[in-house]
Amino acid sequence: MAEIRTVGVAGCGTMGAGIAIVAARAGLRTLVYDTRADALAKARQQSEAFFAKSVERGKLTAGQVETILGHLVGTTKLEDFSACDLVIEAVFEDLKVKHALFAQLDGICPAHTLFASNTSTLSITEIAGGSGRDDRFVGMHFCLPAQLMKLVEMSPGLNTSEASFQAAWEFCKALGQHPVKTQDSPGFILNYFLIPFNNDAIRLVESGVAEPAEIDKAIKGAMGYAMGPFELLDLVGMDTQLLLCEAMHGLTHEPRAACPPLVRRMIAAGRLGKKTGRGFHVHKDSKMFGA
Amino acid sequence: MAYCVIDTGASRSFPAAHALTQGAAEDGEIVVVIGAEVKRGIARIKNPDTRTAVLLELGTECLGVYTGESRGTEGSNVLGFARFRLGDAAPTNLVELVRQPRTGPAALAAAQKLFEDAGLAVAVCNDFPGRIVDRLIRPYFNAALRRLDEGLASADDMDTTLKLGLGYPEGPIALLERTGLAAHFDVTQALYEALGDAAYAPARRARAAKQRG
Numbered sequence: 495m496a497e498i499r500t501v502g503v504a505g506c507g508t509m510g511a512g513i514a515i516v517a518a519r520a521g522l523r524t525l526v527y528d529t530r531a532d533a534l535a536k537a538r539q540q541s542e543a544f545f546a547k548s549v550e551r552g553k554l555t556a557g558q559v560e561t562i563l564g565h566l567v568g569t570t571k572l573e574d575f576s577a578c579d580l581v582i583e584a585v586f587e588d589l590k591v592k593h594a595l596f597a598q599l600d601g602i603c604p605a606h607t608l609f610a611s612n613t614s615t616l617s618i619t620e621i622a623g624g625s626g627r628d629d630r631f632v633g634m635h636f637c638l639p640a641q642l643m644k645l646v647e648m649s650p651g652l653n654t655s656e657a658s659f660q661a662a663w664e665f666c667k668a669l670g671q672h673p674v675k676t677q678d679s680p681g682f683i684l685n686y687f688l689i690p691f692n693n694d695a696i697r698l699v700e701s702g703v704a705e706p707a708e709i710d711k712a713i714k715g716a717m718g719y720a721m722g723p724f725e726l727l728d729l730v731g732m733d734t735q736l737l738l739c740e741a742m743h744g745l746t747h748e749p750r751a752a753c754p755p756l757v758r759r760m761i762a763a764g765r766l767g768k769k770t771g772r773g774f775h776v777h778k779d780s781k782m783f784g785a
Numbered sequence: 786m787a788y789c790v791i792d793t794g795a796s797r798s799f800p801a802a803h804a805l806t807q808g809a810a811e812d813g814e815i816v817v818v819i820g821a822e823v824k825r826g827i828a829r830i831k832n833p834d835t836r837t838a839v840l841l842e843l844g845t846e847c848l849g850v851y852t853g854e855s856r857g858t859e860g861s862n863v864l865g866f867a868r869f870r871l872g873d874a875a876p877t878n879l880v881e882l883v884r885q886p887r888t889g890p891a892a893l894a895a896a897q898k899l900f901e902d903a904g905l906a907v908a909v910c911n912d913f914p915g916r917i918v919d920r921l922i923r924p925y926f927n928a929a930l931r932r933l934d935e936g937l938a939s940a941d942d943m944d945t946t947l948k949l950g951l952g953y954p955e956g957p958i959a960l961l962e963r964t965g966l967a968a969h970f971d972v973t974q975a976l977y978e979a980l981g982d983a984a985y986a987p988a989r990r991a992r993a994a995k996q997r998g
Binding site: 637643644645647672674675676677679683684686687688690691694695698701702703704705708709711712713715716717718719720721723749750 | 869877878879881906907908909910911913916917918920921922924925928929932936937938939942943945946947949950951952953954955957983984
């Protein structure tokens with residue numbers, strides 16, 4: 495496999511911007527594509543702010559940051575990805591949108607370019623099926639916020655070649671990340687366990703077993719978890735939990751993945767979580783991830 | 786507030802000396818019954834109705850087994866409790882304190898203070914099988930064991946993912962191996978019988994561990 499020197503990240507939302515920071519920080523030329531110039535500008539500002547913090551904390555020097563930011567280039571032209579050895583897609587979780595993107599990329603990128611998807615719930619094999627190169631396609635699911643979290647869940651699709659998976663695995667390690675291998679299965683590992691666990695916690699409240707604060711206290715005290723399920727749900731947001739449940743339950747039909755009715759009622763009441771100041775808990779600070 | 790402890794033996798919450806048992810008086814306004822023979826302990830309480838609180842150690846059973854229940858209006862000075870513990874591991878510092886719909890506020894407050902003064906964290910819940918922690922973690926443990934059988938990932942990769950992704954101190958497979966798969970079978974089988982929910986049906990690996998003995 496060709497050496498990976500230039501990386502493309504398609505989509506500059508929270509995940510895409512974070513993945514781009516990881517790639518650029520590892521010394522790779524990193525192109526970030528989005529159709530929205532204003533979103534690219536915002537992501538650039540957030541990246542600069544993140545690296546400024548890294549300098550403040552003594553993790554990087556100002557000179558290193560200058561070099562890293564020099565590697566990080568935003569573009570609204572997908573054609574620029576013709577220079578990429580690997581493309582990571584981080585766009586909206588919609589199979590049709592991803593197929594359209596990869597079909598275009600297949601015509602733009604050289605034959606050696608590996609394709610990867612950061613999907614958290616869709617099937618890698620299904621996304622790869624519309625890519626024109628399903629043998630050179632892998633799942634690379636980064637965790638939020640990608641620039642701080644080391645974990646990457648990596649999945650081969652049914653037709654992914656061993657050489658492609660190995661190349662992507664080595665690339666992931668070269669980024670300084672910690673890859674784990676999972677089957678191409680709904681939710682992979684993390685979301686497969688987390689979404690139903692959080693739903694179960696909500697159902698305890700619906701059933702009158704205990705109040706959210708008491709459940710958080712119990713889980714943290716008994717299991718040593720850093721956050722209780724309702725503290726985490728308030729960060730995730732009820733709107734996102736609903737989308738995750740719909741995606742997971744739609745694929746697995748497992749009862750624990752079905753969205754509890756209370757989530758829909760909380761969305762209707764504007765209690766989305768930290769972002770609206772109130773979810774299962776009341777929040778004075780609506781900032782997310784220290785941004 | 787002075788309290789006494791009636792120890793009926795084989796307590797899962799207090800298997801060894803603890804500030805709570807060591808701080809007990811001969812008698813007191815609060816009576817704590819620990820051990821596996823709760824009914825025998827209750828029989829030894831003098832004037833239970835006059836106490837500020839009577840605290841009964843629970844296993845997988847509900848508090849209503851000891852207090853009786855009455856059309857959703859039950860509740861008195863009697864509360865249940867259990868210090869959460871996984872299998873053979875030492876008890877955690879978390880006490881689940883079980884109340885009923887009309888549990889007296891003075892009894893609840895006195896019970897909370899008693900445990901907290903002994904260095905324990907208290908989470909209050911209503912009288913349901915599995916209380917909070919077992920009710921929440923057993924389906925997760927069963928799912929982890931099942932997905933291991935199905936080859937979702939290796940045991941190490943599953944554990945690593947949940948540790949790195951969610952900050953859990955230990956992954957589910959390592960945790961169950963450390964604390965005993967047979968013990969997981971016992972708890973989850975009891976919950977399956979009580980709740981009738983397939984999520985609690987013991988996973989194959991737990992059943993096999995139980996059958997191995």
